[in-house]
Amino acid sequence: MWPWEHALFAYVCYSTYVHGRYRSRPRDVPAVALAFGAVLPDLIDKPLAWEFGVFGTGYAAAHSVFFGVPAAFAVYALAERRREGAVGGAFLIGYVLHLVGDVLPASLSRGYVELSPVLWPIADRLPSPDRGSFIDGTYGLLTEYVARLLTFELSPVIALQLGSVVFGVGLWIADGCPGLSLVTGPVRRAIRRVRA
Numbered sequence: 641m642w643p644w645e646h647a648l649f650a651y652v653c654y655s656t657y658v659h660g661r662y663r664s665r666p667r668d669v670p671a672v673a674l675a676f677g678a679v680l681p682d683l684i685d686k687p688l689a690w691e692f693g694v695f696g697t698g699y700a701a702a703h704s705v706f707f708g709v710p711a712a713f714a715v716y717a718l719a720e721r722r723r724e725g726a727v728g729g730a731f732l733i734g735y736v737l738h739l740v741g742d743v744l745p746a747s748l749s750r751g752y753v754e755l756s757p758v759l760w761p762i763a764d765r766l767p768s769p770d771r772g773s774f775i776d777g778t779y780g781l782l783t784e785y786v787a788r789l790l791t792f793e794l795s796p797v798i799a800l801q802l803g804s805v806v807f808g809v810g811l812w813i814a815d816g817c818p819g820l821s822l823v824t825g826p827v828r829r830a831i832r833r834v835r836a
Contacts, residue, residue, distance in 0.1 A: 641741045642785070643679045645801050648808025650678035650737040654730060655811050670730035671819035677734025678741075681708055691774035695760075703739060704760040712736065741804075748796040 641649065651666075654674050658666045666674070684702035688694040695701070702708045712735035719728025739758045746754035756763040788798065812818070 641745060641801060641804070642782075643682060645804050646678045646682070646738050646741050647675045647734075648812070649741045649800075649804040650674055650734045651812055652804065652808045653737055654733050655815055657733075665815040666730075666818045667726070668819050668822050670726045672822050673727045674730040674734040675819065677712065677731035678738050680735060681738050681742075686777075687774050690777045699742065699757040700760045703742065703758055705739065705758050706760070706762070709736065709739070744800060745797045748800065 651671070651674065654671075655666050658664060681702040682698070685695060685700045686698040689696065689698045689700060702711075712732050715735075716725075716728035716732040719725060719731070742757040743753070743755060746757055789802075794802075
């Protein structure tokens with residue numbers, strides 16, 4: 641999954657939970673924490689593998705149920721201790737759903753449950769092909785992704801990815817775009833300062 645797919649997949653699950661449990665929409669700060677948790681494993685493992693060669697693949701320590709998940713629980717515990725349990729819980733949910741979002745496509749494409757993306761270092765995946773730098777690797781994968789979309793072949797993996805995006809954006813808009821003001825507010829203030 642791409643970062644936006646991870647964030648929207650997590651948002652669909654989280655929003656459904658919040659609506660069902662609390663009969664309300666997600667709040668701004670937890671929504672941002674959810675999105676951050678949902679992309680953090682890739683922000684750690686992909687550059688360390690592709691740009692710096694620390695890992696042989698982009699599914700390493702941050703994706704690991706042995707290392708990444710306990711670290712995410714520690715963040716939740718720290719947030720809970722600071723009376724910000726909703727924020728820590730949203731981060732934890734986003735983080736864990738990132739891992740689910742990596743296992744689902746791998747499992748759907750292979751036809752059996754494929755847990756190797758989350759079992760580092762026990763089930764270390766084969767090294768990724770050398771794609772050059774982090775930027776070159778991202779560009780190459782994005783080009784392959786767009787080419788696959790343009791074939792209009794709706795595989796289960798593509799259906800999951802597109803469904804996450806379409807349904808996730810629709811649900812986020814219906815919820816009032818929680819978190820958007822926290823992200824865009826500082827940008828708008830900076831623009832006003834420059835214009836003044």
